[in-house]
Amino acid sequence: MKIYNKLVVLVLLMAGVSFNSCQSDFLDELPTEDIASGSVTGTTDNMFLVVNGMHRSLYVRYGSQGRSGESALMLQMENLGEDYVNTANANGWFIPTYKWNVHTSATSGDDLFPYRTYYRIIRNANTLILGADDAVGPIADKNAALGQALIYRGWAYFQMVQRYGKRYVPGSDNSQMGVPLRLDTGDEPIARASVEAVYAQIHKDLDEAIVALEGYVRPNKSHLDKSIAQGLKARIALVQGNYPMAAQFAEDARVGYTLMNADDYFNKFSDYSSSEWMWGSHIQEDQTDYFGNFGAYISRNYSSSNIRPNPKAISSKLYDLISPTDVRKSLFDPTGQHLNLPPGVSLLSTHSLKPYTSQKFIAEGNGDSRMDVPYMRVSEMYLIEAEAKANLGDPSAANVLAEMAVVRDPDYATTNTSGQALIDEILIQRRVELWGEGFRFYDLKRLNQPLDRNGANHTPSLAVVFDVPAGDSRWQWLIPQDALNANPLLEQNPL
């Protein structure tokens, strides 16, 4: 009897210790690194978490080192053009793009990278746009979050349709295939919308954003306010050849911004708090992507295996077009020695010296690749306005150009006042002003110009491709194979 008493006590004890797992929540586990999707549009505060996530999504790595956010996408646009010159193979990043091998190969990860990245941003934007109505919080906050989400969606579709769609032809119906227009968080396959339909949606989003962001004052320039929506409208209208709209929105957008003086342009170009910058990312020390940052490829001074052997150069042909008194000419060194660097900046002995290399972009240090990344600067607004007005035959076009050009070059004096000559001058100013900032492929495509790398400092074995005629099928990026595999409704571009 005594034995059995002991036994009963022991059994009860062990059962008690162990059946604690039978508590009904034993199998309910929640992550500590994530937030349930259902709650992200519950409040306006939560909506801002997603807005900030989208800001951050412009400078995080998407898989491999050459795929760090929007700056890597900008580098793709530069590498496909003729103004940006690789001086060596180095560790190979962006060289296949430079050779036009990436976007012409549907299986390339770098062909997928823009498509995948922009749709990821769009999914986050869609979550906010669809859920904003139910969010609890001040209406002003709701509008601020919603407006920024709309800008991101419009902007992402704009970037994508320019790459994967056939060129927008002003005055035609633009029924050629654009990209799938995904406006919700659904997962089912959808077919490609026409280029015209994509542009219509982009305008709709930006128009709504302008309304939603009326009166919104942003904490810093990594956030988006009304002027960014206006600036994008101007950019887009220029692509569409809608010059009155482009001129108007460019003029509206630049209100409140001033151009950098020559000193700042030379010494601290990459500073997003500059009065000239409209939109940019600032990367905090603990948010750096090391060898993936913009500055790890395009700065002159960072010591990366990409930059040391392969400092980036400007096309010698473009360089020769810059006036000697222009501050922008001093940002490139035909000797490659870079004896005149901003204060506190130096190169290491392991940095290769190559002709025509750029010091426009300067990273934090030889061991720190961070620098602010420009997505929109007010000088572009002057250039858009001038180009649009010149195309319209507006006599003020030359003045708009001069307003900007004289800040860069005190000796600037316009010789062309109208017609094609003025347009050509504006386009040269544009190439010089926006070198390295991710515009060149888009500009060549929108202007229906050929790629011509001949007669400059491109190395044949690195560049390989020297001529691509305007209208060639290669101006359209191939739809990535992964997207085709998972979506039977998707059609490929001509190979």
Place this chain on the structure above:
Amino acid sequence: MKIKSYYIFMAFFLMCSVAIAQKMEINGSVVSDDGMPIVGASVILKGTATGAQTDFDGNFSLTAERNSTLVVSYLGYKTQEVTVTGAIIKVTLPEDASVLDEVVVTAYGTSAKSDFTGSATQIDSESIGKRSLTNVITALDGASAGVKVSTANGQPGSSPSIRVRGIGSINASSSPLIVVDGVEYVGSFSSINPNDIESLTVLKDAASTSLYGSRAANGVILITTKKGKKGSRTYSLEASTGIVTRGVSEYDRVNAEQYYPLMWEAMRNGLSMSGTTPEAQANIDATNGIFANLGTNPFNVPNDQIVLNDGTLNPAASLLYPDDLDWQAPLLRTGIRKNINFSFSGASENTDYYVSLGHLNEEGYVRKSDFERVTARVNINSQLEPWLKTGLNMAGATSTSNNANDGSSTGLANPFRVGRYIAPIYPVYLHDTSSGAYILDDSGDRIYDSGTNRIGSTSGRHVVQENLLNTDKDKNFSFNGRAYAELKFLNDFTFTFNAALDKRFINNESYDNPLVGDGATEGRAGRTGIVNTTVNYNQLLKYDKTFGRHSVGALLGHESFMTERNYSRGSKSGLIVDGNSELINFTTGLVTNSYTRKLAIEGYFSSMTYDFDKKYYLSASFRRDGSSRFSNDVRWGNFYSLGGAWRIDQEEFMNNVTWINTLKLRGSYGEVGNDNLGGYYVSQPLFSLGYNNMGEGGILASSAGNQELTWENNIQSDVALEFGFLNNRISGTLEYYHRKSNNLLFDVPLPVSAGLDDFPDNIGSMSNKGIEVDVNFGIVRTRDFNWKLNINASTLKNEITELPQEELINGSKKLVVGGDIYSYWMRNWAGVDPADGAALYVVDPALQETGETDVRTKADGTMVTTNHNKALYGFAGSAIPDLFGAINSEFSYKNFDIGFTFTYQLGGETYDSNYASLMSSGASYGSTLHADIVNRWQKPGDITNVPRLDVNQSSAFNASSDRWLVKSDYIALRQMSFGYNFKELADAIGLTRARLYVNGENLFQVNAIKGLETGENFNGTNSNRFTPSRVVTLGVNVTF
């Protein structure tokens, strides 16, 4: 110091054992029916715990009083009781008819092998003990038919991967469940001292695994640690030392004298064949320009005269520093492995104990790779009351290891990559450019060449210097505790309560130096701390009863399992003072982060066994499991199995068939599960933290989740014939299995436009089937000479039977219904055009338009293309082998013994991307070439399969295609051991056993290409990894 202290321990115990041996002795011997001595038989004085074990001659000695009774037993023989009548006793043990009656460790228990209805293979401590293993899982390679093991990499202590009976899942885990002493093990195998292992058991079919239900789909490996045995008090000391060298040799590559003319040719062809420069001018340009493209001139001739205009090396050229062009040599070494283990074990009447200590120090064959481990274990079991037994098994392991940097196959600090591909013209150290002499620093040491004259990714980097200056070091501590109480009541019932705690503390130190590499110019360091905690409780109620010829067993159980991972990391840059990598010695914070992840599983289970007259067996089991990975409504799954066996040899009609000793037919059918699709929270739709924009908190959509996601199940059937003929001289198993994985846990690709890559779902099915043969031959069985041979072989057919979309392309593979999981999908290589040496691919008719310059017609009429983007893709073999297995053998002659294991594979293909890179016809400047490049096309009319060298054609000529598939057939000598037993000497000095041995692990592999390591990955790919090491050890094993 540590070793010394062990010897003190040992001496202490030696003295004890001498002191105990005081009484009068009986000397005896134990032999079998045929007069053979039985080694290791147990002789126990009945009614006491006193006893002895027989030595190598079957002899034993012990003290006993006249007329007392000795109980003599040995596995496979009938136990005998003899009365002590004199000082010399000879005991003959008759062989037990059922020699198969080994005890097999099973799910939540043990079983006699003859009674077992499932499929299992067991490896005992004897065979593990003959090998110098750092990671005990290595012992599985070649041990069981149907179990495929990929060789662990060369980092000391690293674990191989295991697949039991094919590949169970496409996206979810295909690795078996690992159970240590009855409880799922989440830790690292390198924390387990192989000397503490009593047995490793592989459970392969549903009947043997289904009690583990949800975790059993890919088989189960049971690891059982040693415990004290009644009747003997044993001290065991093992000490060994060995050398660690590279196990796989390097690919054959060109030398400097070959390299310069080859690159000249690549440059010339780029100008004259891809470009428009006339050949004569191109020759001149290449001679003048090749130096600029390679950056370094290692010869004593001017830079523009290294290669002559005809493409040959200048005959006057000789190397300035021929002994300094090998980048592997400075990092390679012969590592030293030292191991010492001491244990003692035994049992009193009510309590058994096993205590061990071990120390291992192994250096990898690459500098800055090593592993030092100290382990301790105590296992005590006590019968406190006739009805109550309890025990505690605790192990602690602490280890420190430096890891060689092979984490990224393409990393610039990866010595295996850089050492392999760097051009053979670049010196490791700085040299005087005219004399070639080493330039020395103030203290007379050589100076690393910082490499501004190197071309390509090695420019400005220095893989040797970086690896010596950088640190990647793990300091780990593991605790594994198991406790139980077992109560017997109402005669036939047993209730057992098991509790287990596994804790693992991982501390990683990383440091990148400020001089060269990723840490330049500021230096950076990181610390990662991980605490893994696993808590497991189970309660088992067992009932066993025999009624006449009927035996019945039943089990009811409950188990709860919880594992938690606490992770934290910090990193900083800006080194302040040299020689200190602690974060306080840095200026700037980079990353601080932490998280906790938790997984819980709960299960209820039951099993029944029945046999009639030890002839007919039936078993059934059922388990209901819930997993926290799935949502509340769908998290519970039911798993079951049925098994049966018929021991034909026990039938009366077999009595006259004397040549058949064993004949058993068994079969099983059941369903087990898999919940492991990677993350612990896969079913939840989530936005991920960690996307702050400066000081503002940010989140981004990270997973779609699926509230309906539930178990992947695996329906397994198995039928086998176990046999033993001619006194069991020939014995073995012939087995057929079929596994069908249904409701595959699948990361279903989403249209990219959804903004997420995939969502988890239960879609698709796949089957694995095969035949396994395992045959043992007792070729020679005499007193002095024994020769045993084991051959095992298995076939494998994997077939996808359902998919979420028509086809899934995954890297070099394409999954389609009817295909297998590792079927290659590649461009079809069509050789080299004899006219211009261009690489040709079969053209995809859909991409072929008339009049295109990049489409050609071969002599045989095949339409081919020089544009790899227009190439036709097709299936090109599979990485799945047709047949694989092992040949194991053991010989012993008098005091000598020899054992070895060969593993082999027939069929299947490997995509050798390392060879492909070395054969790059695009030949990027600064990268070396394989020696086979001599077969390249050089002039019109050359018939070859290697395209011309041309720097402008790297994408086209070197595109991935079936050109790079090589046969995976191989045979490898996995291990070999040679031992000598000092029987006379041992007897003379009172030792039970003394053995001196030499053991070699990973001795060689014969395969398709020198340099290739066949079987690195199950999917047939390879990388620039830390290739496995070869370890040769000399050791001594003493038992007393």
